[in-house]
Amino acid sequence: MNSRIDAETDFEELTARIRTQSQQAPGSDTERVTIRSLEAVRSDSLESLLEAAESEHLEPGELVFVLSRANAERLCEREFDIDDVDELESVLGRRIRVEDEMPDDTVLLLHPDAVEGEELIEPEAIACGIVGTDGTDD
Structure with a gap:
């Protein structure tokens, strides 16, 4: 399965759109992104994001983490x-x-296939972790 995220994808725009599609949005009856706060970028926080995604709508074997270079290096x-x-x-x-x-x-x-460029195709197939301010400290 080919990803609909390509070299032209503006990740700042994509993440801004995703962050406004919270599943807990007041008055929302449409499918929304699963959003969780993460204290820091660590294996346990990624695991908790994975658990939240799996408990919602996503097939675990198909999921891909998208990380910044700095977070991957950390x-x-x-x-x-x-x-x-x-x-x-x-x-x-x-x-x-x-x-x-x-x-x-x-x-x-x-x-x-949950996104195409910056467009959200299947919001229910997206989980977003918002990293706290101490995410870079160790």
Whole structure:
């Protein structure tokens, strides 16, 4: 299955749109994105985002994490002491897509076909982690 996220995707715009599609939006009766606050970018916070997504609508085997380069490097160095994203994928058991334009304060977990560019095709197949201000401290 080919991802609808491509080289032209504006990740700042995409994450801004996703963050406004909260499942708990007042008066909302449409399918919405699952949004969770994360204290920091750590393996346990990614696992909690995965659990929230799995408990909602998403098929676990299809999900992909989308991380900023800085967050991927933090996970590799601080959490696992591993060398690259391929090893990180093995440890987390999920595919990881690293995007230079991805904001450091957001982690996405989504089905590859849930977005097309910056458009949300299937909001219920997207989980968004909002990283707290201490997400870069160790």
